[in-house]
Amino acid sequence: MGHHCCSKQKVKRGLWSPEEDEKLIRHFTTHGHTCWSSVPKLAGLQRCGKSCRLRWINYLRSDLKRGCFTEQEERTIIDVHRILGNRWAQIAKHLPGRTDNEVKNFWNSCIKKKLISQGFDPNTHNLFSRATTTTHQNNKKKANNYTSVFTIDETSLSSNKQVSMDMIKASLAALSTNFPHTNGVPEYQTSLSQLYESLAYNYKNLVPTTTNIENPNLATCIDYKNQSNSNNVSPSSSCLNPTEFGIINENCMWTVTGFDPSNNAHEEMQIVHEQEGEQVQVQENICQEEVYKVNDYEFNNNGRIAENNITYDDGSNFDFEFVDSALMPCGIYTNVVNSIDQLAWDC
């Protein structure tokens, strides 16, 4: 009962013996990569070509890392999974030396359970809601209705928002849980990884955007949800904004920060609702370009980190290229980093 690609041959199935491994390795060292269906014959293996491919990719390849996943790798898997879902091959691309199968197994056997035990739905990365649905109460203002050091005003959100209130609430709840605070004032995080973890929640439905490094007159939109990329989007502040997403500050203003490539400037946009139930207005205040620092790491004004790779306090590394496209443009990240950094300088 072989696969169609090798149905004529008598094929062996199940675990690979060391002899078979050796044959496959020898084949690759002498012939290099050939068509998989031809491999069994050339290598002298009574295996299906597909089986050879799998054995090579998942086990025999020389560039495989093997061994336990590091904390950093685990964090990366969770982060990318939040955005991409069960696209294991895509996730594995963020983990050099790891295969999709390995990542998938690790997810199913470890991470999933861990997330559940922490109260997160591993599919959505949202906090499991208790008495779930928070009714909208006729669009009435509900500031401070959530136990959070950050509060959000539902009426400040315009009707075309792409982020559900539940999602925002989950994020804010997570922020509250993970940010130590005194009387509602967040305390400075000594470790950037701690900060990052506290922000690592559901942005799945956002459409992250990033500026095009090569050509600042263009922006790149990456729509993870619909799995499509579109370059050459004309740059504007809205292109870079987290779509209707932000943190309500103490004055109940919803402030979103971002970089507007058309103006080459840092922008702060404030949502001010004129009247309850009415459509919100966006006021744009162009600020000076600035570079700010967190734990000696420089951020420029579009949220991009000057270096592609940083080392956290615990010695682990993180490639920020991904965060740049996935989280940074969400505003919330730069916003919080900014405010925390400010607190640090104030101390």
Place this chain on the structure above:
DNA sequence: AATACGTTCAACCGCACCGGG
């Protein structure tokens, strides 16, 4: 010591996609 139960992970299967004819 024997058995049951739980976990891990290598491997399999079916499907989707792609390119060539």
Place this chain on the structure above:
DNA sequence: GCCCGGTGCGGTTGAACGTAT
């Protein structure tokens, strides 16, 4: 447009191993 072989992906399986009873 259709067929077909090759490839890659994600869900699932089951042998091997670990732990509890």
